[in-house]
Amino acid sequence: MRNLAIGFCLFVAAVLYACGDDSTLAKAEDSAPSSSEAVQSSAEASSSSGDVASSAKVSSSSVFGVSSSGDAPVSSAVSSSAEAPNSVSSSGSAPGSSADIPASSGEASSSSAAPVSSEDDGDDGKCTDCDSFTAADPELTEKGGKGSVTTYGSITAKETSLGGACNYGQTNIQYYAAIHVNVSPGDDKGPWDGGAACGGCVRVKARTPDGWKRVTVRITDRCPDANCGVDLGGAPAADIMGNRVGRYSGEWEFVSCEGVDGVWGDSTSLWVKEGASAFWSIVHVRNPKDMVKTITILGEGDESHELEMVVGTENFWTVPPEILQSDNRYRVVVKYRTGTDDVWYIKGSELAKSEANLYLYEHRE
Numbered sequence: 001m002r003n004l005a006i007g008f009c010l011f012v013a014a015v016l017y018a019c020g021d022d023s024t025l026a027k028a029e030d031s032a033p034s035s036s037e038a039v040q041s042s043a044e045a046s047s048s049s050g051d052v053a054s055s056a057k058v059s060s061s062s063v064f065g066v067s068s069s070g071d072a073p074v075s076s077a078v079s080s081s082a083e084a085p086n087s088v089s090s091s092g093s094a095p096g097s098s099a100d101i102p103a104s105s106g107e108a109s110s111s112s113a114a115p116v117s118s119e120d121d122g123d124d125g126k127c128t129d130c131d132s133f134t135a136a137d138p139e140l141t142e143k144g145g146k147g148s149v150t151t152y153g154s155i156t157a158k159e160t161s162l163g164g165a166c167n168y169g170q171t172n173i174q175y176y177a178a179i180h181v182n183v184s185p186g187d188d189k190g191p192w193d194g195g196a197a198c199g200g201c202v203r204v205k206a207r208t209p210d211g212w213k214r215v216t217v218r219i220t221d222r223c224p225d226a227n228c229g230v231d232l233g234g235a236p237a238a239d240i241m242g243n244r245v246g247r248y249s250g251e252w253e254f255v256s257c258e259g260v261d262g263v264w265g266d267s268t269s270l271w272v273k274e275g276a277s278a279f280w281s282i283v284h285v286r287n288p289k290d291m292v293k294t295i296t297i298l299g300e301g302d303e304s305h306e307l308e309m310v311v312g313t314e315n316f317w318t319v320p321p322e323i324l325q326s327d328n329r330y331r332v333v334v335k336y337r338t339g340t341d342d343v344w345y346i347k348g349s350e351l352a353k354s355e356a357n358l359y360l361y362e363h364r365e
Contacts, residue, residue: 030115043280054089083284086327099363125205125212131246133207135227138190141251145180145191148208149250150242152178153234160265161233162219166198166263166315167273168286171220177202178221178231185226190221191254195314198284200291200337201257204230206240206250216255218263219291222314235262256290256338269346270332270351270358273316278324282316283307286357290336297323297348298331 002150138147153159161176163169179197180190182260191197197219205214215236223231241248257263268287276282285292293309295317307317323330326348334342345365350356 009131020122044066051092064178065285072134085303095113111126120212123212125207126209127207127249128209130206130208130248131241131244133247133249135247137184137227138183138229140183140189140191141253144202144251144253145229147180147229147233148225148228149204149240149248149252150225150228151232151234151237153225153244155234155245156202158234158238161220166195166220167284167313168198168220168244169267171193172284173218173263173265174233174235175217175260176220176233177204177236178228179219179232180223180228180230182226190223193221194309194311195316196309197291198315199257199288201255201260202230202252203255204232204236204240204250204252206248208240208242213293215239216263218257253290254317254337256336258289258339268342268360270346270360272351272353272356272358273346274312274355276324276352276354276356278349279321281319281324281352282310282313283319283335283351284315284317285342288334289337289339289342294333294335295336296333296335298333299323299328319351323348325349334358 013116029139033245121331135148138145158174161168161171161173163171164176164178164229179192179202181192200219201216202219203214203216215232217230217232217236221231223229225231229250237245240250243339249274264287265288268285268289270283271286273282273284283295285295297305297307299305304321305320306317310316310318328348330346330348332344332346334344342360343365344358344360345360346363350358
């Protein structure tokens with residue numbers, strides 16, 4: 001009887017164990033985290049230790065450089081070569097993004113690309129056969145122009161300017177150039193403008209195999225070439241062309257000469273043309289801050305004489321005979337395209353002295 005009771009008890013225990021299996025499993029499932037919760041928990045645990053994985057924060061689309069919401073940055077933990085193929089363009093920006101995402105230090109970039117200035121609109125200026133640009137009429141732009149960049153100087157001797165059509169004579173200006181007279185042959189619509197461009201400075205950039213190269217020059221001459229844009233002297237041509245002299249594609253803009261090395265031959269002065277007398281004299285400004293816009297001679301009271309540029313004798317201005325025949329003291333005011341005016345205090349008769357070179361620093365108040 002006792003053995004029968006023990007057997008009955010064992011039977012009941014077995015049945016209870018079998019019946020309790022489902023509830024046990026249910027309790028186990030209720031207490032275990034879901035797979036997504038496990039990932040979140042893992043990410044939070046990683047975050048608390050300072051080791052956040054970008055895959056826990058960024059959507060799959062943002063791993064490739066662009067977030068579908070547009071506001072999830074690419075983690076620096078993502079390697080462009082291993083985990084995010086095609087995420088970076090050769091310029092170091094994420095493709096497809098309206099706001100370029102800079103490449104991290106661990107991402108691939110084009111180290112051989114020439115630096116591109118913001119003013120170049122992403123154009124690096126590189127070219128092949130750069131010295132064989134096809135001749136064409138230059139174009140005028142808001143600040144200057146574009147077209148052919150050539151040279152008429154020796155890139156080996158790098159001689160200084162002889163003054164050219166601007167009539168400056170022998171100078172010590174090493175960085176100089178000629179500017180185009182026409183836009184279309186014979187139309188006189190170029191910036192030369194009868195010599196009005198003389199003395200102004202031009203910042204030139206040209207395409208080369210290494211990308212854009214730049215140089216600033218003073219205008220001392222006019223282009224002889226119908227398709228010329230800017231014709232460089234020897235030193236600036238060597239800076240851009242090296243030893244491959246030819247016709248290059250370029251652009252240029254007019255700038256102030258102040259603070260620019262190589263464009264100054266001497267101090268600023270008023271120069272009186274040879275042959276001047278008390279009855280006739282013409283003058284111009286040498287080594288100006290920029291191209292000259294007006295020259296005005298002011299006397300006592302309301303006496304004022306606006307000088308006129310001489311037609312045919314480029315870069316000269318006519319002085320009225322009544323000033324030449326006077327020993328009265330006058331103010332000669334030169335206005336430039338840019339910058340502040342220069343003012344000479346001078347006797348009228350000094351402007352009648354042939355080949356007088358009247359330095360500004362000697363004729364200040």
